[in-house]
Every structure is written in C-alpha cells, then in structure tokens.
Amino acid sequence: MxxxxxxxxxxxxxxxxxxxxxxxxxxxxxxxxxxxxxxxxxxxxxxxxxxxxxxxxxxxxxxxxxxxxxxxxxxxxxxxxxxxxxxxxxxxxxxxxxxxxxxxxxxxxxxxxxxxxxxxxxxxxxxxxxxxxxxxxxxxxxxxxxxxxxxxxxxxxxxxxxxxxxxxxxxxxxxxxxxxxxxxxxxxxxxxxxxGRLVSRTPHQTTHSTMDTSGLVSNGRRVAVIAVTSAVVLPLFIPAFSSAWFDNGRGVGNGPGTGTSLSFRDPMVSLAQSLRRPVKEDVLVVTGPSAPEYLRLVVLDQPGPDNWSASALDLDNTLALSQTLPAPGGVGDDVQGSISQLDIATTDEFPTDSSWLPVPYALQEVQIDGDWAYVPRDQTVAATSLTSADTLEEYSVSFSRLAFTEEQLRASGPAPAAIQQEFGRVPDDVPAVVQNVALSATTGAQNAYEQAVLLQTFFRDSEQFSYDVDAAYGYGYDSMAEFLQKRRGFCQQFAATMAMMARTLDIPSRVVVGFLKPDREEGGSYVVTSHDVHAWPELYFEGLGWVRFEPTPRDGASPPDYAANLQLPTDLTPTNSGIAPTEDVRSRNTDTGQNTTSTNAGATGGSGGDGAAPSKYWLVLVLLVVVLLLPAGLRQGVRRNRLNRPVEQAQAAEAAWMELRDHLLDLRLPWTGSMTPRARERSVAGLLVDDTDGLQALRRLALSVERSRYATAALPGADPAIDVVEVMDVIDRRAERAQRLRAMFLPASLLPDLRRAWQAWRDGHRRREPDEVR
Amino acid sequence: MTSVDTLETVTRRVTDNIEKVIEGKSDVVRTSVTVLLAEGHLLIEDVPGVGKTMLAKALARSIDGTVKRIQFTPDLLPSDVTGVSIYNRDTRDFEFRPGGVFANVVVGDEINRASPKTQSALLECMEERQVTVDGTTYPLDAPFMVIATQNPIEMEGTYPLPEAQRDRFMARVSMGYPLPKSELAMLDSHSTTSPLDDLEAVADAAEIAKLVDIVRTVHVADTVKQYAIDITSATRRSPELRLGASPRATLHLVRAARAHAALEGRDYVIPDDLQALAVPVIAHRLITGLEAQMGGRGAEQVVTSIIRSIPVPESTHSDRYV
Structure with missing residues (x-):
C-alpha cells in the first residue's frame, strides 16, 4: 500500500x-x-x-x-x-x-x-x-x-x-x-x-546479463529525435498561424503589428462594413472657417502576408499633443501652406473603441482631452489607452493646408534610400501582372509624377473601371490581379492596388484610411457620414513628402488639383491593348474568383494580417493528420527497421520475434511472462487455430529463435522476416476490424518500446559512469 | 545419418521395447532412458506392486549387457554388494569374488530395506564407478547404471536413504498407478506368463556407450547453463526448503538435459529440457521446511513454482531492435 x-x-x-x-x-x-x-x-x-x-x-x-x-x-x-x-x-x-x-x-x-x-x-x-x-x-x-x-x-x-x-x-x-x-x-x-516485468528484471538477472543494450539506446534516440524534430523543426517550414486565424478577417481582430504595440480594430474591414451599411449615419461634425480636408485615420504601409497592414505602433516614438507638432517628414521649405483650423465633434455613431483620431494631414496643433498621441511617422493621432475614445466628444485641430504644384512634383528627385527601403518593398507574392499593368499604364511617363498621375488616370477611366462597393475579393495579393481583371471594386481595391503598382515603379507608397472631404453642409458645419469612409494611396515625392492621389472613381472623390490634368504627347498615351490582362492572369483570376466569391466580408484592400487564406485550414488538417499518424508512422519505422535490415539470421530471428511480440501487444493480445520460444509458440498457436501455413511459419519462426539463442548454428533455409509476416497476416485476418485499426493507429507497443529504449539508455549511462570514476 | 539421429533410432528401439512391458508410462520410461544416456543412476520410488522392479528389469534386459539384481534386505551385508576376497585353497591365495554391482545394469530392489551400512556400500560404486576391497580397486564396467527401487519412507521396515546417497541418484521417478485401460491390458498380458520373459535385448552395451559419447557432444549455451544455476540456487534461497540443491544437482540437471535434448533429436539444450527435468532431477534431493509441510506442499510443488518464477534466458545477441 x-x-x-x-x-x-x-x-x-x-x-x-x-x-x-x-x-x-x-x-x-x-x-x-x-x-x-x-x-x-x-x-x-x-x-x-x-x-x-x-x-x-x-x-x-x-x-x-x-x-x-x-x-x-x-x-x-x-x-x-x-x-x-x-x-x-x-x-x-x-x-x-x-x-x-x-x-x-x-x-x-x-x-x-x-x-x-x-x-x-x-x-x-x-x-x-x-x-x-x-x-x-x-x-x-x-x-x-x-x-x-x-x-x-x-x-x-x-x-x-x-x-x-x-x-x-x-x-x-x-x-x-x-x-x-x-x-x-x-x-x-x-x-x-x-x-510482472519483475520476472525478467530482478537485480540478479541484471548483474548477470551480458545483453548489449546499445541497440535500445540508439533506437530510443532515434524515436526521440523524430519526435523533437517534428515538433520543433517542422513548424519552421510551414507558415505560422496568424492571429487572424480564428476570426478570418471579420469583425474584431488582433489587428496588425507585432512587438510592443497597441493593436486595434481593423480599419479596412470597418471601412468595407461601413460603406455597405444601408443607413448613412453621421459620424463627425466639422466646423471651421473654410472647407475641411480629407481626414486621415490610419496609415497602412506594410505589405503584410496577405495585403496592406499598419506598422506596429511604437509608443516610444509618439509625441504628446500638448506641443506644436513638427511638419510632416519630407516636406521642403518651398512647399506653400496656409494654416487652417477645424473644430470636430463626434456623434454617438463614432466608434467608442476607435484607436485613431480623424485628423487632417500636416497637423500643427491638436486640442483634445484624453489619452492620445501624435505619430510623426504616419502623421496620425493614435489612442494610448483602451478608453481614449470613450470620452471623446470634440476636439480642434490646426493644420497646414499644403499646396503642391505640378512643377514641384515634376522636379522631385528620387526618394532617399531610407524611405525607399521602408516604403518601397514589394512582397514576392505580388503577381507579376501588377507590375506589368503598371508599366503599360505608365508608358511614356517621364518621371515619377507622370507615372503616378497616369496610374490614377488608369483607374479613374470610367470605361475601364467601375465603382462597386459590393465587389468581393479574396485575401492575398492574388486578389489584386483579380481586381485588375474584373475591374470592379471600391476604394479598398483602388487604393491598395495603386499603392502597390507605385511601388513596382519604385515610387514609395502607402495606403491611408480615413474620411473623404465632407460635402454636406448643415448650419455652417460639414457632416461626415459613415459612407464617407475612404481609403487612398499616398506616394512619396522628395521635397514634398507624402502626396495624396485619388484613384477611386466615386462621387466626392475628385483627384487633387496637382494631379487633375496631365498633358502627354498623344503618341505616348497608353493604350488599352497594352493593359489587357494576359491569358495566364485571367485563368488565375478565375480560379481565385471561384474560391473567394462567397467570401462576402473579404476585402481586397485587405487589412493588417487579418485575412486568413483558406489554404491554412488545410495546413491544420494536414498537421492534425500528421499528429494522428505519428504513432503509426513510428511503429512502421520500428517494424521496417526490424524486418528489412540485412543482418545475420540469429539477429533477424530475434528481431522478428520482437516484431511478433509488439504486433500482439498492438492488437491487445496477451504476450505475458517469460516463456521459452516453444512455450510461446504453443500460446500463439491458439490464435492461428487451423491455419496450417501460419502454424508452420510460426513453428519455423520459433525454431529460428530457439536456435539463435541456444544452438550453435542457425536454422537452415529459414527466413524469420517472411515467417513473421505470414504469422502476423494470419493473426490479422482473424482479428476484428476495430482491433486492427486500433493496432495500426494506436500501437500499444510503442510506449513500452520507448520505455525500454529509455531504460537501456539509462543502463548504458550508469554502466559507463563507474568506468569514468575509475 | 547424423549422430543424433542414430541416437534417436536406438533409443526409440529401447523405449518401445520397455513399453511392451510397462504400459501407459511413457514419460517414466523416457526419463529412465534419459538417465541411462546421461550416465546417471535412477531411483524409482513408489508403493509396492506398481511395476518398479518390472521397469528396472525391462530397462536392464533391453540392453544386451550384464544385468544383476540385488534384493536389499535388512540382513544384506556390504560385501554382498561389492564382493569379497575368499581364500582359494588350490592357489593358496585370496581370490576376489565380485559382488552384485559388477554389471552394466544393477537393479537394487527395495534399496531402503537394507541397513544404512549396506546402503552406503553402494556410495563409492555409484559415484566413482569402482570398488575397493582389501586395498585393491576394481573398476566397474561401462556403461554402469544403478536402478534402485524403494518404497515410500512411511512404509514399515524401511530405512530412509541418507541425503548423501539420494544426491547420487540423477533422477527419481514415481510410477503411479496405471490407468484403468492400461491395467486391463496388463491383466491380459501378465495373466499366464511374465512378459519379461519374452523381452529381448535391442541394444548392446557398446552401442549404449557410443550413445553416451554422442550425448556428451550436445551443445549447452552459456545462458542455458546460467539458467540451470539460477534454478538450483533459487532452491537454496527458497524459504520453503530446509535443504536446497547441491552443485552436483546442477551438474546432473545439465547432463540430463543434454540427454533429453538428444532424445528429442536436438544437438543443443533448450530451457524446456531443464524445465521438463527439474522435478525428477532436483526434487528428491530437497528437504522441505515446516512452512511447506504445513501448507501441504511437497518438494515437487516447490520446484515447479521456482521454475515458474525464474525468467527463461533470452537473446544473447545485441538487442538492436528494442
């Protein structure tokens, strides 16, 4: 007891x-x-x-x-x-x-x-x-x-x-x-x-045993190495599951970013949902001496695994709002700007969990209560606590209304390497068609500005592209190719695709989510509604900083003045023929379309890593199958090792005997106590009943084992590996189906084998230790 | 024909021959032949009238060698067993007249009815296969086998065999009562004449000596020897036994196992041989303790449970297969 x-x-x-x-x-x-x-x-x-x-x-x-x-x-x-x-x-x-x-x-x-x-x-x-x-x-x-x-x-x-x-x-x-x-x-x-292993493991037996256990040791190591390798190394070769795994890009997500960062409800997904809502809700009321500008919420500048996503918010690199804010990065001295002021009030419809404050570009001052901070890198204002937006009612901002001129844009030189590196990366899985279309759409452009305007024109061509807020695309960059083929979509697709195309032309770019310039006026105030949510690309021009473009052909989204008109020599005007998607792309797009048309919440413009490709389910399934099959695989490995290794007959007989033992254990049939081969043969023979061939094979096998153990010469002409397979076959035939399946997938012999290997390893270790001391 | 096959043929002739007389006792007959081939001596113990003497005589007669029978009685003298030197008036010298042990097969009938002095006269003969009388040593014939019968010690007028002498017998077998069918057959065959009279020798002494040589060549693996030692040493540790098996018992066990293996046509000993012979070879040498006696367990049962508790030797090959 x-x-x-x-x-x-x-x-x-x-x-x-x-x-x-x-x-x-x-x-x-x-x-x-x-x-x-x-x-x-x-x-x-x-x-x-x-x-x-x-x-x-x-x-x-x-x-x-x-x-x-x-x-x-x-x-x-x-x-x-x-x-x-x-x-x-x-x-x-x-x-x-x-x-x-x-x-x-x-x-x-x-x-x-x-x-x-x-x-x-x-x-x-x-x-x-x-x-x-x-x-x-x-x-x-x-x-x-x-x-x-x-x-x-x-x-x-x-x-x-x-x-x-x-x-x-x-x-x-x-x-x-x-x-x-x-x-x-x-x-x-x-x-x-x-x-009852007592019987064979008495101390007496161990001291007299001359059995070489090195084989057990190596086998144990092998099993351990396989298990650890599968667990540790295998994940390196398969994509990790993102946090979006369980919400599949809908609703609440852990959002973009890794590291020490705040992560927020997905702006892109909210965007699509907001635009599709049948009821137009008032969100903001903007009051000011002059008409307001586009209000920016969040910047998506990282080409994530699936699509654009926001960079991690580094709280250390934010500025308090109590000070005058620095001019946006990259804006040169010769850019003219006029200071404007806006008072912005939020309505009840403004999400209380918003992590971002709608503000215009080139902020100079923000007067607001609560936990908010300026993000100089993105020129946005982010919440620094979870409850920042709870108490948000109104705030006022002053900003510089920057006036870019066509000349300035044309004269802009190449972006510095740091910017190019940070905002110019094109992921490998962006389909080639994105660049091909970008190149053909910008044929004849002399500089980055012309390229940008041509891209914008390309998208705004109402004969080519149509605005459709219900357009649904799958996740991943393939959806860009699909969009280029179907040519229907809303701001998500337009902004995301144009930003990526700009990058393929070596123009640094990013996607911004925010609100359109409101056009509804009520009592001296402009009202921003839930249907004004918008996304647009910003391209970087040296000396000017981030410049907004407007590829989306929707009401209220007119191109900025500096990019409204572009005069090109007529023979250089890009033609449609050069832009038509290739056959290859078309077929690919069709495939993607079939996969994704049912994904209603899907957003091509895609969000911070929240879109999970359906193929990941397969990975889980495959992983699950691998885990389920692991015992069976290990067991098969042990069997192959025993039966297929070319060795002398004595060892082969012993190996076959162990295989028979393990097979019976797997089938939950008895193999108990210490028995001589003959006694064991008699006990196993009961399982074979009248199968003469099986009984003969068993006889030969037992005799081989007996001779390998006790005689000077092996049994002539016997092949224990063949015999044991025959015996096992006969036993299998008489076993029930469930019994066989359980033996295959949950082999009971595997754990004792591991235990033996461990014990052998430990014995070997202990035996070596005294030697070392000596 | 290999030597083991020859052995099998000859021994089958012998066992078949004996079984003409002793019916339904093939395992006892087989053990007797095993002991013969292993150069041991056999003790047959049972109540009177079950065919002990018949078995001894049948075995002796089947071999075409010299056979002598000594009826052990309380007044039997040691010189009756070993022989005596008598003065010969003609030659004016002492002349050795061989006793009952000078034969290939000696049947010692009711050995425990003689006095211990006479019993011990057998000691030297059995172990050393020679007789020393008046300072002169006379070797005994080969093969030499003593087949002794005895009544259980509880019977009246018996002197129990001393441990030392019991230890010299390789094996002890009990006849047991015959099965009803065998007893019926016996009534038919034994009613008029003794079937022993018709028994003829089927192997000569030289042939048996050759078989003994063959048995000596049977291979015993080291693990099997160790197994034999494990068995005998377990009897020495057993709390149920007052006296365990001697090293001679181990020797006898392995020798008998060789013969057993050869009888089955094998040129190597397997643990099954030792298991089959452990009770006849070991049990008669043991003295059970009070605990076993109170529990009604004889030496045979103790040996059987010891055999069950000792693991059989497994592979000597490097175990690379888990």
Missing amino acids: SRHLGEHVRLSLLGWLTTIATAFCFLPTISNQSYLVQAAALCGLLVAVGIGLRALRTPAPGVLLVQLALLVEVLVVAYGDKFKYFVLPTSATVEGLRRDISAGLEVAQKFAAPTPKSAGLTLLVLFGIGVVAVLVDFFAAGVRRVPLTGLPLLVLYTVPVTALPDGVPVYGFLPGAVAYIALLLADERDRLSHW
Whole structure:
C-alpha cells in the first residue's frame, strides 16, 4: 500500500511539474511574468491538497471537486477585495472581480502579445493553469490515465499559440513537452513494475546479463529525435498561424503589428462594413472657417502576408499633443501652406473603441482631452489607452493646408534610400501582372509624377473601371490581379492596388484610411457620414513628402488639383491593348474568383494580417493528420527497421520475434511472462487455430529463435522476416476490424518500446559512469 | 545419418521395447532412458506392486549387457554388494569374488530395506564407478547404471536413504498407478506368463556407450547453463526448503538435459529440457521446511513454482531492435 501511495505522490508531483513546464508557453504572451511563480505556488498548493486527500482515501472525483473549489477560493481571496470575515466573498467582491476579468479580457483582445500588466488577465491565466493542474492531477494520480493529461495540457498550450502570430518560441514549448514525456515514462515504469516485468528484471538477472543494450539506446534516440524534430523543426517550414486565424478577417481582430504595440480594430474591414451599411449615419461634425480636408485615420504601409497592414505602433516614438507638432517628414521649405483650423465633434455613431483620431494631414496643433498621441511617422493621432475614445466628444485641430504644384512634383528627385527601403518593398507574392499593368499604364511617363498621375488616370477611366462597393475579393495579393481583371471594386481595391503598382515603379507608397472631404453642409458645419469612409494611396515625392492621389472613381472623390490634368504627347498615351490582362492572369483570376466569391466580408484592400487564406485550414488538417499518424508512422519505422535490415539470421530471428511480440501487444493480445520460444509458440498457436501455413511459419519462426539463442548454428533455409509476416497476416485476418485499426493507429507497443529504449539508455549511462570514476 | 539421429533410432528401439512391458508410462520410461544416456543412476520410488522392479528389469534386459539384481534386505551385508576376497585353497591365495554391482545394469530392489551400512556400500560404486576391497580397486564396467527401487519412507521396515546417497541418484521417478485401460491390458498380458520373459535385448552395451559419447557432444549455451544455476540456487534461497540443491544437482540437471535434448533429436539444450527435468532431477534431493509441510506442499510443488518464477534466458545477441 505504501508503495502504491508513493507512486501517486510521484505522479502528482510530476503532473505539477508538467503543468508548470507547460505554463512556460505563456511567457512570450504576458509582460507580467511573475504569473509563473504564482502559478507554481498555486498549483503546488492544489497538488499538495490532492496528495493529502488521496492519502485519506478520498475518491478521485471528490479530490477534484475540493481542488477546484480551493482554486476558486484562493484566486478570489488573492485578487478580490471587500470580504466578509476576511475570506467570504461578498457581492461587491464578485462585482470587482467581474470588472477585473472583463478588463483583462479586453486587454487580451486588444493588445498584441505581450500584453501589458493587467490583474484581470493574470487572474484568468492563473485560473486556466490552475484548472489544468487540477485536471492533470486528476488524470495522472486520481484515475491513473496519464496519457489523458495531454488533453488539458494541449488546451493550455493552444492559448498562446493562437495569441502569438509567429507561434510559441522553442523555450515555451520544450519544457512542457519534455515534462509530459517524463510523466508518461514514469507512469509506464510504475505500471510495468506492477505487472510482472519483475520476472525478467530482478537485480540478479541484471548483474548477470551480458545483453548489449546499445541497440535500445540508439533506437530510443532515434524515436526521440523524430519526435523533437517534428515538433520543433517542422513548424519552421510551414507558415505560422496568424492571429487572424480564428476570426478570418471579420469583425474584431488582433489587428496588425507585432512587438510592443497597441493593436486595434481593423480599419479596412470597418471601412468595407461601413460603406455597405444601408443607413448613412453621421459620424463627425466639422466646423471651421473654410472647407475641411480629407481626414486621415490610419496609415497602412506594410505589405503584410496577405495585403496592406499598419506598422506596429511604437509608443516610444509618439509625441504628446500638448506641443506644436513638427511638419510632416519630407516636406521642403518651398512647399506653400496656409494654416487652417477645424473644430470636430463626434456623434454617438463614432466608434467608442476607435484607436485613431480623424485628423487632417500636416497637423500643427491638436486640442483634445484624453489619452492620445501624435505619430510623426504616419502623421496620425493614435489612442494610448483602451478608453481614449470613450470620452471623446470634440476636439480642434490646426493644420497646414499644403499646396503642391505640378512643377514641384515634376522636379522631385528620387526618394532617399531610407524611405525607399521602408516604403518601397514589394512582397514576392505580388503577381507579376501588377507590375506589368503598371508599366503599360505608365508608358511614356517621364518621371515619377507622370507615372503616378497616369496610374490614377488608369483607374479613374470610367470605361475601364467601375465603382462597386459590393465587389468581393479574396485575401492575398492574388486578389489584386483579380481586381485588375474584373475591374470592379471600391476604394479598398483602388487604393491598395495603386499603392502597390507605385511601388513596382519604385515610387514609395502607402495606403491611408480615413474620411473623404465632407460635402454636406448643415448650419455652417460639414457632416461626415459613415459612407464617407475612404481609403487612398499616398506616394512619396522628395521635397514634398507624402502626396495624396485619388484613384477611386466615386462621387466626392475628385483627384487633387496637382494631379487633375496631365498633358502627354498623344503618341505616348497608353493604350488599352497594352493593359489587357494576359491569358495566364485571367485563368488565375478565375480560379481565385471561384474560391473567394462567397467570401462576402473579404476585402481586397485587405487589412493588417487579418485575412486568413483558406489554404491554412488545410495546413491544420494536414498537421492534425500528421499528429494522428505519428504513432503509426513510428511503429512502421520500428517494424521496417526490424524486418528489412540485412543482418545475420540469429539477429533477424530475434528481431522478428520482437516484431511478433509488439504486433500482439498492438492488437491487445496477451504476450505475458517469460516463456521459452516453444512455450510461446504453443500460446500463439491458439490464435492461428487451423491455419496450417501460419502454424508452420510460426513453428519455423520459433525454431529460428530457439536456435539463435541456444544452438550453435542457425536454422537452415529459414527466413524469420517472411515467417513473421505470414504469422502476423494470419493473426490479422482473424482479428476484428476495430482491433486492427486500433493496432495500426494506436500501437500499444510503442510506449513500452520507448520505455525500454529509455531504460537501456539509462543502463548504458550508469554502466559507463563507474568506468569514468575509475 | 547424423549422430543424433542414430541416437534417436536406438533409443526409440529401447523405449518401445520397455513399453511392451510397462504400459501407459511413457514419460517414466523416457526419463529412465534419459538417465541411462546421461550416465546417471535412477531411483524409482513408489508403493509396492506398481511395476518398479518390472521397469528396472525391462530397462536392464533391453540392453544386451550384464544385468544383476540385488534384493536389499535388512540382513544384506556390504560385501554382498561389492564382493569379497575368499581364500582359494588350490592357489593358496585370496581370490576376489565380485559382488552384485559388477554389471552394466544393477537393479537394487527395495534399496531402503537394507541397513544404512549396506546402503552406503553402494556410495563409492555409484559415484566413482569402482570398488575397493582389501586395498585393491576394481573398476566397474561401462556403461554402469544403478536402478534402485524403494518404497515410500512411511512404509514399515524401511530405512530412509541418507541425503548423501539420494544426491547420487540423477533422477527419481514415481510410477503411479496405471490407468484403468492400461491395467486391463496388463491383466491380459501378465495373466499366464511374465512378459519379461519374452523381452529381448535391442541394444548392446557398446552401442549404449557410443550413445553416451554422442550425448556428451550436445551443445549447452552459456545462458542455458546460467539458467540451470539460477534454478538450483533459487532452491537454496527458497524459504520453503530446509535443504536446497547441491552443485552436483546442477551438474546432473545439465547432463540430463543434454540427454533429453538428444532424445528429442536436438544437438543443443533448450530451457524446456531443464524445465521438463527439474522435478525428477532436483526434487528428491530437497528437504522441505515446516512452512511447506504445513501448507501441504511437497518438494515437487516447490520446484515447479521456482521454475515458474525464474525468467527463461533470452537473446544473447545485441538487442538492436528494442
């Protein structure tokens, strides 16, 4: 009994260790890393209580319930306040916790990993780890189903996996994996020590054994290497799941950006949704001495994995709004500008979770209450807290209305290398047709300005392109080719495609999402509605900075003055023939269209990494299949290694015998105790019933083994590998289908094999140690 | 024809011959022949009237060698066994007159009815295969085998064999009562004449000596030798036994296993041979402790459970296959 108890304690402690090791995977997701210490203490307490209760012979479900209750109580006491009698939670406690938790959930939802410190979030993480620890304890020590502990551990592991766009780093994965394997091994060892391996593993036997276990060692290493390689190396070759995996680009997403950054609701998706809303809602009321300008919200300058996305917001590189803001980067002294002022009031329709403030370009001053900061790189104003927009009512801005002239634009030289590098990158998976069309559309252009205007003209040609807010495209850059072929779309597609085309022509570019210049006037104010949401490209011209273009042929979106007219020699005017998509592109586009027409929420203009390509589902499926097939694959590997390796007959016989043993174990048929080959033959013969060929093969196999062990010469003319295959075939034929399937996919022999390999490795290690000491 | 095949043929002739007389006891017959080929001595123990003497005589007669029978009685003298020097008036010298042991096969009937002094006279003959009388040593013929019968020690008028002497017998077998069918057949064959009278020798002494040589060549793997040692040393550690098996028992076990293997046509010993012979070869040498006696377990049962508990030797080849 005491030994039995000792095993439970050992398994409990190992389970605790495994849970904490698995909890390492949260390290990259939370900046408050003290959670690990708290989790270790909390789970330690739970496991200790479990051990104590089991020592008192409490039934397993009872232990589980007590542990869960304790978990809740400890967390409530640690994180709540306003208790009755110090420990009893009151309704105020519950309310406080509820607030904490919902704040934690919001933080988890809105901030990219690692999330900032939040008591609610830590509480949630601790609760999750605690529940897993209790379940692991229940499975490992309570009901002795150690392999099942993998399920809660896996659930724990999936949380950071989904939160981290690049997956969990190796240091987050390895401790848990190693600890889990250790747990399995410990259990298997205990189990076997109960069930009669005593016989062959008496100390007496071991000391006299001259058996060379190096083979076991190498096999064990092989299995370990395969497992670790698949787990660690394989993910390097398949694309990591982005945070968009589970929301597929719709609605709330963790948004663009990695690193220490705020991430926000996706502007592009909101854009498409907003434009498609049947009801036009008032969003902003703009008052000022003169007509307002385009209001910018957010800049998408990164060609992400699927489409344009915003750069990470680096809070260190923002400016407080209390000061006069610097002129936008790249604007030269000779650019004329007139100062204007606008008072902007938000309506109830303005989203309270907006992370961005609608402001005009070339801001000089912003007067606003709340947590907002200026982002000089993008010339935007970003929220620095989650509640910034909650209290937003009105604010006023003064800005410089820059007047670019055609001459200035024509005279602009090439962009500096730094800008070119930062805003000029074209991803490899942008289809060649984008550049081809860009080149043919800009035939005859003498400089970057002419190229830009020709691109704009190309898109604004109403005979070529039509504005259609319901146009739906899939994700990824292929959608640009599709758009160029279908030639229907709205600002998303126009802005995104033109910006990318500009880049293919070496003009630095980015996409801006914001509001159109409002044209509805009511009582001296301009009203910006939900249908004014817009996206447009900005191209960089040296000496002028970022210059807006307007490729979208929609009402209210007229091209800026400096790009409205372009005179080219007539023979150089680009023709349609040069622009027509190639056959190849057309067929590709058709394919994409079939795949994506049903994706209504799809947005070609695409957002910060939130579009997940459907092919990723296949990856999960493939991965799942790989995981499911792994035991079968390993088992087949062991079998091939045994049966196909050219060795002398004695070894071949022994290998075939082990294969027969493992095959029976896989089929959950008995292979117990220590028997001579003949005795074993008699016991196995019962499974073959009257199959004469099978019985003869079994006879030969047993004889081969017997001779390999005890005689001086092998059995002439016998091939144990063939015999064992025949015997196994006969056994298989008589087994039930379910039995065979289980043997194939869940081979029971694999774990004992691993255990043996481990034991052999350890024995080998121990044997070497005294030598070294000597 | 390989040597092992020759052995098989000859021994089959012998066993078939014996089984003409002893019906339904083929395992006992086989053990007897095994002991013969392993150069050991056989002790047949059972209640009177089940055919002990018949088996001994049948085995002796099947071999065309010299056979002598010594009826052990309380008044049997050691010199009756070994021989005596008598003064010859004609030659005026002492002349050695060989005793009952000078034969290829000696049947010692009811050996435990003689006094311990006489019993121990057999000791030297059995172990050293020679007799020393008046300072002169006389070698015994080869092959030489003592087949002794005895009644269980509980029977009246018996002297239990000392441990040292029991240890010299390679194996002990019990006849057991015949099956009803065999007993019926016996009534037919034994009613008028003794079938023993018709029994003819089917192998001569030289042939048997050759077979013994063949048995000596049977291969015993190191792991199998170790297995034999494991078995005997387990009897020494067993809490149920007061006296375990001697090293001579290990020797006898391996020798008998060689003969057993050869009888089955193999030129190598397998653990199954040792398992089959462990009880007849080891059990009669053991003395059970109080614990086993209280539990009603005899030495045979103890040996059987020891065999079950010891793992059989496995591969000696490097285990590269997990």
